Amino acid sequence: SAVISQKPSRDICQRGTSLTIQCQVDSQVTMMFWYRQQPGQSLTLIATANQGSEATYESGFVIDKFPISRPNLTFSTLTVSNMSPEDSSIYLCSVDTMGTEAFFGQGTRLTVV
């Protein structure tokens, strides 16, 4: 199983600012995924982060708003840019082990005021 460390675990941010969330995995993985979970809602895929290439974004999510880095096979960051209260959510990173269980970080609970 993969152990994923995500930080910060929570933050309260002012609107208009940006927050970068870090995700560290204890083993090398090809794919890392970023999800958003709005209050009381399901997990929505933001993007897939591949090492050495641009992230692939899902419909409704754009790179300018959610830039992603993937500098190596164990680390990724997601930035939430120019935040508004609507960005208040839990952000989760995830990895899979090529077709088996997907493991999640503990999540970052973001509140924008």
Added chain:
Amino acid sequence: GENVEQHPSTLSVQEGDSAVIKCTYSDSASNYFPWYKQELGKRPQLIIDIRSNVGEKKDQRIAVTLNKTAKHFSLHITETQPEDSAVYFCAAANQAGTALIFGKGTTLSVSS
């Protein structure tokens, strides 16, 4: 792309009863179907999964069934206990290395 529908959105049962949650998927290429349990304030945790080459899988009080022809799969919890109360998500993925697409979740409440 894949779309996963999940029903019901809420489910209330008495302790000891069975609970069934159903999901349908749209992409016939999907071949991996996990179920996650999420307790309040915690990350989703895998409770059981099934692959498209299997019709049913059981783990103690939890079972999952898959009907590939109808493109639906179900979670069955028997002898429910109050600690089973949580939000349950089904998901689907269509090949190794792709992200999971989640259903909207079912809030299960087990009263004693």
